[in-house]
Amino acid sequence: MQYIDEYRNKELANRLIEKISSLTSKEMFFMEVCGGHTWAIQKFGIPSLLPEKIKLLSGPGCPVCVTSKKFIDQAVAYSRLNDVIITTYGDLIRVPGSTSSLNEEKSNGADIRIVYSILEALQIAKDNPSKKIVFLGIGFETTAPGSAAGIINAAKEKVTNFFLFSSHKIMPPALAALIDEGVTINGYIAPGHVSTITGSHIYDDIPEKYGVGCVVSGFEPVDILQSIYMLVKQVYDNKFKVEIQYKRVVKPEGNVKAQKIMNEVFSFRDDWWRGFGILKNSGLGVNERYHDFDAERMIPVDVEETIEEKGCICGEILKGLKTPGQCKLFATVCTSATPVGACMVSHEGACNAYYRFNK
Amino acid sequence: MCLSVPAKVLEIHGEMAKVSLGGIEYEASLQIVEDIQVGDYVLLHTGYAIQKLSEEEAMETLKLFEELKELNKQIEEEEKDERGRTD
Numbered sequence: 001m002q003y004i005d006e007y008r009n010k011e012l013a014n015r016l017i018e019k020i021s022s023l024t025s026k027e028m029f030f031m032e033v034c035g036g037h038t039w040a041i042q043k044f045g046i047p048s049l050l051p052e053k054i055k056l057l058s059g060p061g062c063p064v065c066v067t068s069k070k071f072i073d074q075a076v077a078y079s080r081l082n083d084v085i086i087t088t089y090g091d092l093i094r095v096p097g098s099t100s101s102l103n104e105e106k107s108n109g110a111d112i113r114i115v116y117s118i119l120e121a122l123q124i125a126k127d128n129p130s131k132k133i134v135f136l137g138i139g140f141e142t143t144a145p146g147s148a149a150g151i152i153n154a155a156k157e158k159v160t161n162f163f164l165f166s167s168h169k170i171m172p173p174a175l176a177a178l179i180d181e182g183v184t185i186n187g188y189i190a191p192g193h194v195s196t197i198t199g200s201h202i203y204d205d206i207p208e209k210y211g212v213g214c215v216v217s218g219f220e221p222v223d224i225l226q227s228i229y230m231l232v233k234q235v236y237d238n239k240f241k242v243e244i245q246y247k248r249v250v251k252p253e254g255n256v257k258a259q260k261i262m263n264e265v266f267s268f269r270d271d272w273w274r275g276f277g278i279l280k281n282s283g284l285g286v287n288e289r290y291h292d293f294d295a296e297r298m299i300p301v302d303v304e305e306t307i308e309e310k311g312c313i314c315g316e317i318l319k320g321l322k323t324p325g326q327c328k329l330f331a332t333v334c335t336s337a338t339p340v341g342a343c344m345v346s347h348e349g350a351c352n353a354y355y356r357f358n359k
Numbered sequence: 360m361c362l363s364v365p366a367k368v369l370e371i372h373g374e375m376a377k378v379s380l381g382g383i384e385y386e387a388s389l390q391i392v393e394d395i396q397v398g399d400y401v402l403l404h405t406g407y408a409i410q411k412l413s414e415e416e417a418m419e420t421l422k423l424f425e426e427l428k429e430l431n432k433q434i435e436e437e438e439k440d441e442r443g444r445t446d
Binding site: 089116117118119120139142143145146149153193196197248249255257258261 | 388390404407409410
């Protein structure tokens with residue numbers, strides 16, 4: 001689909017900026033909660049185009065960044081078992097654990113393979129029947145249906161040496177927790193591709209309960225500017241609701257088939273988020289029906305004590321309480337080549353995007 | 360991680376499809392979407408098609424100016440009301 005430039009149309013962007021400015025009378029904080037938005041906002045320099053009074057905050061939208069250190073430590077422990085092959089998306093490899101990382105274990109000879117899809121991991125399991133293949137499932141509702149479909153295939157094809165270690169999470173509990181914790185938010189730029197799967201109804205209680213608007217946004221500059229315009233308009237009219245700007249992809253009901261597949265394999269559970277601690281019913285664990293494919297149940301392992309790194313404020317950055325520039329380690333000890341915290345490791349982390357496009 | 364990209368479906372065989380993304384061909388699973396035909400645009404994510412962009416939505420994307428003209432019109436109407444209110 002080569003027609004991307006229309007959504008980068010300068011004349012229209014200026015028109016939207018003009019309109020945003022005309023409706024901006026007081027300070028407003030809008031938070032995005034999607035790594036793709038974090039990246040696009042910094043790359044297109046959106047903050048520099050907006051009136052001073054509009055502040056864009058980066059929330060917990062990068063699945064790598066919110067993943068607990070304990071999850072990394074447990075994955076490292078699995079990788080040290082000699083009958084295990086770890087398969088994972090590439091972003092996770094460099095995330096520091098308490099005393100090691102998957103990258104380090106790989107250089108010490110552990111069998112850790114980067115895959116683009118769980119379907120590749122499943123093929124590796126078929127090709128290595130004597131090994132146990134553990135797939136590290138991270139990501140929100142965009143990625144969870146793919147993991148669920150992979151497990152359904154494993155069961156159908158009786159690939160009994162294939163296991164999912166799930167750190168999949170869902171978005172709404174974090175949106176509510178941020179407001180409950182007192183973070184000043186006047187509107188959410190809601191994630192585009194999470195909403196492709198879930199639809200927009202998952203955000204309904206945010207305006208109802210908290211009086212904070214949500215606009216599901218695309219990823220091009222004009223998409224983001226139009227979404228900000230819609231949020232400013234809600235504040236101006238004092239009428240808060242859920243709207244979809246990214247209509248070309250997101251339907252109100254979302255992808256119903258994908259939702260069914262997710263519910264077939266996963267059940268909700270309390271889960272640990274970096275920066276938040278435990279959030280009730282915010283995680284997706286493999287349910288009883290697919291017990292035999294759940295790494296946590298089927299592969300017991302001792303995991304070292306979690307040690308938090310000193311001086312790293314990723315937790316606060318994830319909640320929009322601090323910006324990367326306010327972290328002592330930013331761009332000195334912690335750079336994209338030598339990341340200390342998870343927000344610098346992933347391309348979608350606030351610190352990585354800030355470091356690459358703002359330094 | 361959650362970036363998904365639109366691709367065109369070239370062939371379908373069972374639950375898999377050959378898709379083209381800017382001229383490069385990939386294999387993608389159709390397991391989590393419904394009634395996909397050859398020629399449709401689909402959104403790809405970690406080896407799966409996660410949403411079908413039907414031709415009108417694809418045209419919708421391509422006919423940006425219509426939709427955005429509508430936005431311009433809406434902006435102009437609001438400005439007219441405002442001027443009405445403030446005059």
